Every structure is written in structure tokens, then in C-alpha cells.
Amino acid sequence: MKWQYQQATDAVSQNRKNLNDFEALVKANSRDMDTAWIVLCGALVFFMQAGFAMLEAGIVHPKNVTNILFKNMIDASIAAIAFWLLGYGFAFGSDSGGFIGKCGSACYFGLKDVYNGAGDGMGSSDGWEKWFFQWAFAGAAATIVAGAVCERTKLEAYFIYSVFLSTFMYPVIVHWVWGYGWLSAWGAYPDSNGVARPIFNKDTRSNGLIDFAGSGVVHMVGGFCGLVGAIIAGARRGRFGPDGSVNTLFDGNNTLQALGVFILWFGWYGFNCGSTLMISGGAANVAGKVAVNMTISAASAAITATFLAKALQGHYNISMGLNGVLAGLVGITANCAVVDPWMAFLIGFVAALILYGGHYLLLALRIDDPCDASVVHGFCGMWGIWATGIFCTDKNVQYAGYPNANEACGSGEQFGVQVVGSLVIAAWTIGMSVMLFLFIDKTIGIRVSAEVEEAGLDISEHGVAPSYEQQPQVPSRLCPRVWTFLQVH
Amino acid sequence: MKWQYQQATDAVSQNRKNLNDFEALVKANSRDMDTAWIVLCGALVFFMQAGFAMLEAGIVHPKNVTNILFKNMIDASIAAIAFWLLGYGFAFGSDSGGFIGKCGSACYFGLKDVYNGAGDGMGSSDGWEKWFFQWAFAGAAATIVAGAVCERTKLEAYFIYSVFLSTFMYPVIVHWVWGYGWLSAWGAYPDSNGVARPIFNKDTRSNGLIDFAGSGVVHMVGGFCGLVGAIIAGARRGRFGPDGSVNTLFDGNNTLQALGVFILWFGWYGFNCGSTLMISGGAANVAGKVAVNMTISAASAAITATFLAKALQGHYNISMGLNGVLAGLVGITANCAVVDPWMAFLIGFVAALILYGGHYLLLALRIDDPCDASVVHGFCGMWGIWATGIFCTDKNVQYAGYPNANEACGSGEQFGVQVVGSLVIAAWTIGMSVMLFLFIDKTIGIRVSAEVEEAGLDISEHGVAPSYEQQPQVPSRLCPRVWTFLQVH
């Protein structure tokens, strides 16, 4: 009997051992799924660089196309080096007073604490893919500005701006909102058990700022920085007549614009869906919901902008429609995980109105933002943050995986938090950019000379021939031979 | 002793409990993987919109480029709203007599039964990602028609068509073939145990229509609808001379066409591989097989079309080669999971022949389909459905995960089912589109005036000068009303 008992006990503990192995395996699989998801989504987000490049190349005058392409290419590269050496450490290193990351128990300068085997090898990742995903975001934030200051700024000025943004200005906001900063939902103030608490109330009744995929962190930063740059650089020559009239300098290349917007829309599925940061444990469901909401918001904004333009301008204005898509996407980015589809529809609708109003507001203020980057990304980004407070429900916030269970949305507190958060982000961005661009302007100068601007930046900075506009007309490309064949047979 | 026994029993049941937890965890992991897979593939399918836009912009005359880009942008948006509010409910709601989905035990109008926690949270998804994936398909079906009716139809007519197709015409066929409709392999007629049975035979000996990723459901619908539209709208002015000659109106921009085709080919891997609808339970193997088959078919069709054109026309005609890729992809779409690679090679080969024959057939019939959409998507789509019946093997059908194990392919019954199914789809599509386009023609008119067509749709409908022509004298694209307003204030 005793022997039998021993046998049974052995079998049971063997089972438990197998069970533990199995548990480890399943956890490792979950980790691997999550990592792969982030790598793939990160690649999609990177592809948005191609979208921005095409969109902006389709808007600027042909004499400046090479210049804008160059800016788009170089800011992704600068962001990679800057974010590797410093930015990522400022954003996600050990918290220092809720303000910035530093080198403490976690040190990410030069990716120091990301190394082979940094995770425990079973349930947690080594963290390589997180840098990759965050870099793609930093690159997107940097590249937004190129559209606002194009056709008149010095390339060297853009280098300086680009280094500063991805080294310091952007990472600090990331730390505040997505790291353990003072605005973060994961919070800077641990309670006695070490559980993080958001700054507002410092207990679980408050959420901190909810910015799921970066309406504020990425788009507002890029958009407001672009706005400041556009103001300090001043309008392009001839954009505004002495009598206050507005001149269209170039009609734009709609094919490139449309291509750019489609690529951006495509990459945005990586941007927003990937911001679940994992797919295991039900996060994949959230990713699905995010995809639905952002599709509906983009569609709603595109349709609204289209018919608004038709009603007010008398034409189906494709630039407005394309920018409508982007406005809808920017607007839903903060809240894609915490709203329902019908709310997404409304968010897109309002985003299109803001786009329309913002476009004419800038013109009325004589601010020259050729790509409307500050409207699409800045204003609609701010709307996205506010819309989160207006439309979020506490149930949805739980579903999206936010850590504290409370009724901040229902009680309206969340809206207050969102407004405060958006103002803080705007203040930081505007303050830093004013300093930055004024510094550049006083030292090397932000703007190219009038002759260079007139001749186009491609010649002066890139040494390439002027644009195609002197090309001879070619009436038809019909090849007689083929058609002769067809007409004979 | 008894106490020991109790302890052992407890340990065993504890193990069993743990085991159940793990089983649930593994199931949840599978669910999460499936969901993530569908989201990624859906994004790829959406990217095909960019491919269609570039392809079509590369074919139409520059004076109509903005118009075709606009159509591509707006039909994806209209499809999103229409499919959200109604279409998805018609397609996948509770079956009503095998014909259409309705609001029953499952109600998907306005995504009613897709909500946080709709699945059981452990083994099944909430269903968000399914809508996203299906929307991307609906957008693809809608956008095909734009290529067939381009350069001469009113934008408003296109809006009406687009709403109707994605609200009703397309979802009904989805219900028939992929939902629980009367043609579906999952069948409308449950037996006494509630197991679904296809309509033919109503027992497991029959499969229903096999259309894995939509040669029929998506491409035939788009293609035949485009054919009807092209006939009712009539040929472009000057396309056919009075003596029956065929004139090339514009030779096309091959860079854009090639870019479009590459993007489409890329997105098609999401279209077909994602149609496994999951990745767990061996479905990943099927996805791998699908990728192999469709690659071989596309390659075979491209090579065939190339050398056919060289032999018959004396030139390597790139348009024919590019359309060959698409023809091969459309042809393999229905059957990519149920054929072997050598069959895929033959399917692509025949698709290229059909493309070639169809192209000249349309010209001989004086039907003007500028992008050959009805040939590539309609005719080759029908070939895809038939090829499924010709080449499928019962073993392959099992491997692809179809529910009934039988010998329908071996006995040839499947071929009959495929022929019947394709005729039904063609009849529905043609019938509905004739009604739709005639209705549009009798009310608002389907065709722009001769003057507008001559001048190009970009000027009249979008207020922009013919694309890419330099217009130094064009002062502004904006309506005077707004400008007066702005300048006064």
C-alpha cells in the first residue's frame, strides 16, 4: 500500500513538473507572439515615412521636391541615432521625479539595459522590439514638421531641429504620458505597496492621461512644433499678397498625395493596433477593435470633408478629402481603444470640421503651413485628446487594459485630465520649439535667401537641375505600330 | 493512510484544475494569434486600395487623374460607413431562408453584436477583427468598378453605386457563399443535429460553392458590375471610330501601373492567406500553401501574357504583362487552398489566355473598359470559380478546412456546383447592376456632358487643372465666395 502511495505521489509530482514546464512554454509562446506583433507593427509604422514623403512631395513645388524627400529620409536616420543614444533613455529609463527618465535601475542610454537575455528568457522579452517600435514613432513625430516648414528653410536648420526633437523634446513627453511620468496612466507616484498611481488623486480613482497611440504624444508634438516653425520661418515668398490675398503657389500633384495618404492609412494600422504593445491575454481583441474604430473615423472624416468642400467651395476638393482621412485618423488615435464605433464616427466628423476651420484660420492669420501639418496633426491631435475625455466609458477603459478600475470617465474627471494634459503638452511643445527655432534663427538662420527660394532648394542644396516645367509638350504617346496591327487584324 | 489518500486525491484534482487553466490559456493564445493575423492581413488587403488607385491613375488620361483618385478614396470610406451600418449585418447576421442575414440571434447592423466581451473571453474572439477584414474586402469589390467606368461617369452616380454595392448587392452574395446562405459550404440547411448542410443534396456528400478568397464573391461581382456600367455608360468619346477602328486615347503611365500592380500583388498575400481566417489549428499550413499557389499562378500568367503579346503584337507589352499578374491572381483566388502547385501553374496560364481573349472580345463588341476591369476581375474571376471545380481534389478540400468530408471533387459534382454558383453570382450581379445603373441613368444621368468629358473631369468636378500641366495663370483653386469672406474678415 505504501509502495502504491509512493507511486501515486511520484506520478502526481511528475504531472506537476510537466505542468510547470508546460506553463513556461505557453508563457514563452505568448511572449514570442507579442514580440513578433510589435516587430511587424513597427515595420508598418516605419513605412509611414514613405507615406509622408510622397504626400509632401505631392504638395511642394517641383523645384523643392528633392529637398523635401531628403528631409524625410534624413529625419528617420537622425531619429534612429538620437533615439538610440539618448532619447529612449530619457523616455523609458528609471523615473526621475516624474519628469524624465534617467540612468537608474533601468538605463536605456545607448540601449544599455537592452541586451541578450535581459528578460528572464521565459515570460518576458529582452526589449529589443520595444526600442524599434518607439523609434518608428519618434521618426513619425519628427517628420511631421517637415511639411509645415517646407520650401523655405535651410537644411542645416532642419538637422538641428531634428536632433533636438528626437533627443529631448519628444522623449520627455513620451516619458510623461507613456513612461512612468507624472501624466502617465501607469503613474509616477507608487503607493506603499509599490503600485504606481497617477498624479491626479494619486490613487486608483484617477487614470492619468489616456493617449492610447499618440494623438497628443506624437501628433500634437509634431503639429505644434511645425506651427511654431512655420510662424518663425515666415510665409513663403508670394504666398500672401500685399493686399492680403492668398496665392496658390503650386497646384499640387494629386497622384503623389493620394499615394502618400493611402500608405499613411495603411501604416496607421500598425501605429494604432500595435499600440496594444501585445496580443496575448486578450489584447488582440483590443487590436481588432482599434482597427474598426479607426477605419470608421477615417471614413467619416473623409466623407464629411468631401461634402463640406463641395457645399462651401462648389467642388469635390481632393486635397481636402485626403487631409480629411488624415484628420480622422489623428483624431481617433488617442481614443481608438476606449470608444465605440458610433463615437468613432462622431470623432471623425468633428475632426473634419476642425480641419476645415483650422485651414482657413491659418490663412486668415497669414500663417503659411503648406501641408496643413499643424491643422491635421496639431489641432486634430488636440481634439483627439479631448474626445477621449468626452467619449470614453469606464468599461471601455478597462477593456483596453488600463491598470486602474474606476469611474473617472463616468464622473467626468477624465475630461478634466485630458484637457490639462493637452494644455501641458501644447505648452511644452510650443515653449521648447520657440526657443529652438529662435536659437537657430539667431545663429545660422532658419531661412534660405530670397534667390535660393525663388530658384528652388533643389538646385542650391542638392545640385540638381530645375524642375520639369520647361519640358516640351508631348501630345500623345500612341504607338502607331501596335495599333496598326490591331486595326488590321 | 486515509489522510494520505485524501492528500493525493487533492493533489490530483489540483493538477487537473491547473490543466484546465492551461487549456484555457492555450486556447486564448490561439484566439489572440488568430485575431492578430486577421488584423495584419486586413491591413494588407486595405493597402490594395493604394494599388488600385495607382493602377487606375496610371491608365486614365491626366485630365481625369484626380477624379479616379477621388473615386478610390471615397469608395473605401463609403464602404466603411455602409458596411458598418448595414452591409455586415446582411452578410453575416442570422440567416433568413438562406438568402440574406437579418437581425436574429446574431445581429450585426451597426455592429450591434460585436462588443467588448462578445466572445466568451477565453476561446473565442469578440469579432472586431472580422468586420475589419470583411470591410477591406468590400472596399476592394467596390473599387474594381471605378476602373471600368472611368473618364466619363458622374461622381454623384458613382456615390450612389458605391453605397448600393456595399450596402446590399455585395453583402448578399457574401451571405450566400461565405455566410450561412444557400450556396455556402457551411450551408443553410441544418440537419436534425443542427449540423449545417449545403443546399445541394443537403447532406455531407456535397460541399456547396468553394470560393476560398473571393474570385466569385469579390472579383466577379466587381468585374461584372463594371461591365454593365461600362455598357450603360457607353464608350468614351473617340474611343471607337465610325469605321470601327479602335483609338488609344492615352498611352498610360507605366510607372504608376507597375507600382499599382506590385502593391496589389503584395496586398493579395493578405487577401488570400488571410482568408484562412485563422492561423491556429493547422490553418497556418494552409496559409503557407496559399502563398505558394498564388505566387506560381501570378508568375505563370505574367509570363504567358508577356510571350503571347510578343508573339501576336511583336512587342513585350507591359500593360498586358501587368494585367497578366492580376489575371493570374484573380484566377487562383477561389481555389488557392484546394489545388496543387502544378495546377496553379495551369490556372495562371489559362487566366492569361482569358485575359488576352477577353481584351479583344470587348474591343470587338465595342465595349469600352479602360482598365480591362471586367476582363481581369469578371472573366478571370469566373474562370477561378470553374477552375476550382476542375482541379480540386477531395484531399485538398479537407486540408483547407472545409467542413464536410466527401468525394464531391472526385465525382465531378463539385464542378457542377461551381458552374451553377458562378452563373448565379453573374446573374445576380448583372441583374442588380442593370437595375441600378439604369435607375441612375434615368434620374441624375450616369454620364457627364460631352464638354466636360472633353475638358476632363478634374476641372469640372474637382476644380483643378488637368493634372501635371503647369498652370502658372491659375490664381486659386478656391471658390470666390470663401475668399471674399476671408478677405473681408
Added chain:
Amino acid sequence: MRYGLCCWLSCKLTIDAGSLVFFMQAGFAMLEAGVVNSRNVINILYKNIMDASIGCVCFWLVGYGFAYGTTAGGFIGTDNFAISSIYNGAGEGGSDGWEGFFFQFAFAGTAATIVSGSVAERFKFEAYLVYSGVCTAFIYPVIVHWVWGSGFLSAWGARPDADGNARPLLSGTSTSNGVIDFAGSGVVHLVGGVSGLMGAILVGPRKGRFDSDGKPKAQRPHNTTLMALGTTILWFGWYGFNCGSTLALSGGAANVAGKVAVTTTISAAAGCLMATIISRFLEGTFDIGLALNGILAALVGITANCSVVNPWMAFLIGIISAWIYYGASKLLLKLRIDDPLDAFPIHGACGFWGLLATGIFCTDANVQYAAYPNVNDACGRGEQFAVQLIGGLVIVAWASVMSGLTFLVMKFVVGLRVSSEIEEAGLDISEHGIGAYANELTKVFPSPVSDEVTKVQVSYE
């Protein structure tokens, strides 16, 4: 259950990554269309579409068998032609291997398409199609077999020891690794680059590329928008190329994929910045073509070693890649070799550098992390560098001899080069029946156009 779960993960990654690699075809097409003269654009686009198609058929029928079939003496695979051992249920619950073929096809297409850049604007279309078939059917698969299959250079080794554990050829024991070429600096890029060089030498420079003194005339890419689009698509696709080369996700391979994404990014960025600096200070202007090629050169340089180096090494590799690209490009001009797309400097020279850099920078801990099968100290001892050097030389020898033979045979059978009149008029008119293309192209993708293009267009009218 266990194996199944891993399989689903791995298949998923492989298919996703394969699609990304395939999308690089679009990148190559756009890049090359942007660089070549506008009267040859259709020709280069068509070559890109055809080498994907021909590559697929040839690789399916024979290439994949040569690459991954049962080895014959470590030299070549001998079975699995027309993927006969891939069928439903081949894996008995594991992966059936369909996705493996798909992923490898995407690589084969890449290797073939590189050559089209070297021989652009003067090569006969038929000759290119034949080369493309030979490359994907034989030249490329054999090298794949050597390095990634069970061939004599492979880290998985051709020589089993008594226990059946595969051993690499060099040293024949687990103390050696074989050639480490994680994602194909050598296997894919070096092969494409060297073949392209042979093609460029044998077909000769384009008319007017060098003046009578042998001085190169300035070449301006006619369309920078297309080049930028193509390069960004390539960079995007490269994440599939390198990350997907883990070939699995489970068992920690996803971590390696994450690391690969990081090192790839840092190297590309470093290459771009270095090329920009070179351009500014040696050429006097911010030349976008140089900077874009710097990205590609750095991506090629990191491809072999993306999994076995640390980020700071990736940074150095990217910087050096830009210099190697620049130097090789100048060298070709000195030697009067006309390579319109700089395919050899980018893919050949930097591909070789990638192999060497693996030997220089690899650490044994990193090699283990990247899941190479033998635990040893080959990197620490410096043996690995010798292995990489030998491997690189073997690849260069094979690729240059085989592609040289192919081109020579074709030269005497069908001829390599189009007639002087056709070259003058552009290949689009003669081979594709379409001409006067430039105006439309430059309107859609606004960009500087060289005077030469304008002149040609005028002469058509």
C-alpha cells in the same frame, strides 16, 4: 500541442515576412525606374516584373530542390524538385513547409533582380530573361545550399559526426561554425552584385557614359521621387528580409527578430548619415542619390550579421558600409565599368563587407543567442574571420564564373546588347512599343530631368 503551437507562430511570421520581402520587388522597380533614363523606364519595370515571375517558376521547378534537397557531397541538393516533398500533411502535425518555399522564393527573386540595375539601359530583354532563369534555377540555389542548406560552408554542416550531429566543413567539429550569413549579405547580395558586375563588364558601358578620354560624364538620376519611394519601400521590406530570417518565432527567436530590427535600423541610419556627410564634404552638395544608396549599402552590410552584433557595432558597420560603397563606386568609374544603379558597389562590395564584418564583430555569446547550433569560441579566437573570408571568396568565385559563363554563352548565341540605334532611341520604343514616355512620368513624379532627356524627347517630336 507543443509543436503545433510553435509551428503556427513560425508559419505566421514566415508568411508575413515573405510578403514584405516580396514587396521589395516594388522597391527595386521604383528605385531603378527613378535612376534610369526615362526612355528605358518601361524596360526596367518589365524586367522587374519578369524576374519575379521567371524566378518563381524556375525556383519552384528546380531551384528549391538544388538549394534544400538532400545534399550530394555538400555541393548541391538532389531532390524536392517542383517541391515534391512539400505536400498536405508532410509535416505530420508540424509545418508542411509551404511557407518555407514562399519565403525562399522571395529571396531568390531579390538576388535575380539586383542584376537588372547593373546592365540597365543596354541589355537585351531576352538575354536578361535567360540570365534570370539560370540564376534562380542554378547559380543562386547552389550557394544557398552551401551556406544555408547542408552544404560544405553551412553552419549546420555537411559532415555528420558519429552521432549524426552535423559538423561544419572547416575543422569538421563543433569548434567551428561554418560561414555565418544570417540573412544573406553573401548569399543574396554578393551573388547579385558580382553577377551584375560580370554583366556590366561583358556588355560594356552605355553609349556616351565615358568620353574619349575615359572621363565619366555626369549622370543625373532623372527622378528622385521614385528613387526615394523605392528606397523607403526597400528599407521597409528589409525588416521582413532580416527579421524573417529567424525563420521561427517560438523558443525565443522572436527576441532575436526584435534585436535584428534594432541593429538593421541603426546601421541603415548610420549609413545614411555617413553618406550625407561624404556627399556634403566630398561632392559639395547634399546628393540625395548618394544618401539613398548609403542606406542601401548599410542595409546590405548589416544583413549577414544583424543577429550577432551589438547596436554600437551596427553603427560602425553602417558607417564603414557608406565608405565602401563610395569607394567602390569611384573605383568602377576609374576602371571604366558602367554600373548605372551602382549595384556592384552596393550589393557586391558591401555584401562582401557584411560577411567580413560578421567575422570582425561577432561575439560567441551573440552567436549562441542567434541560435547557431555549435557552442564554441570561434569568434573569440578569430577563426570565424578566416571562415568568413574564405566563404566570401568562394561565393565570389562561383558567382563570377557561373554568371560570366552564362553571359558569354548568350553573347555568342543571342547577343547581349541591343543595337546602337535602339540604345540611342531607348529600349521602350523598340522592345515595348511605347515611347515618348518621359513627359508623363516626370509630370506625375516631379523631379529634375537632365538635359539629355529633354533633347531626346524633342528629337521624337
